Amino acid sequence: MHIAEGILPTQWWLTYSGVAAVLVAKGLVDYQKKSEKWPMFKQLTGVLTAGVFIISLMPIPVPGLGSSSHPGGTPLAAILMGPTVVAPMSAVALLFQALFLAHGGLTTLGANTLTLALFGGLVGYLVFRLSQRSGLSLFACGALAGFLGDLAIYMGTSLQLALAIHGDANIIKVFVGTLMTYMPTQFPLAILEGAFTGMVLKYVATHRPDILQSLGVIKSDHYSKKPGEVSENGQ
């Protein structure tokens, strides 16, 4: 999903960066409010930002296809920290990737932030909340959110590229063409990201349910304090 430096024409990278800047500003305001309520929120944001940096960079080979790709990490981050706070987290992770690893770029930082935070984070968060309402287990809620959030990231990148550089070609054709290039490699990784997201949530719920309760991921009355007595219900 990392759009390389220079790929986007000026008016488009400025547009994407402007929208991303608004999202990041909103995320920072929410981050400040949450940090005042719960001081540990700051440290947790830092740790998870490092997590997003690593996860969204880690190339995983897909046997048989001979190509590799990486998960997003933002569906999990958005579930834990909130859908807006994930925007500055993504921006920081992507900035370091662009500066140190030439992965992504400075002009494409806004577009890539939107992809990770808005498409991956927000979609993952919404899917998680909807799944919770339907009474699925915490693992299933997380797995669905991770899976669909991951796919949304690559749909977002394809849409951004199609809008910006379709030229005389049909937008839908460019969108579908780009998406189809991603999908064979990304689909198995989306399944992996789903399993990873579900397992992390289940693990934290079993060992430190207080963290999920403090973050508002689960309600306090649905989880026992004893690790062995954790309810399966994700609500």
Next chain:
Amino acid sequence: MVSKKWLGLGLMAIFAVATIISLAMGHSFSGVDEIVNVEINQLSIAAGAGERDPFINTDQGNLLLFLFLLSGLVVGFYLGYQWRGIFGKTEERL
């Protein structure tokens, strides 16, 4: 019934073996981002842009290594400074 632990380890082993076989067959495992960027670059050039070198090129000698060392140092000190805030006081954990 197979335990979750063994199921996970089995899947990882299958994945590792499949990866080794793919490598032996000459697959390069190039990143899908690079593949898309190469394909999309022609459209990008036609739209008046096009892939270019990063503004700050860190691929010079041991510069990247030095920057990682420096970053690790700064982050390590900060992590140490915030240690109790993140992991709690030692007496609380005992």
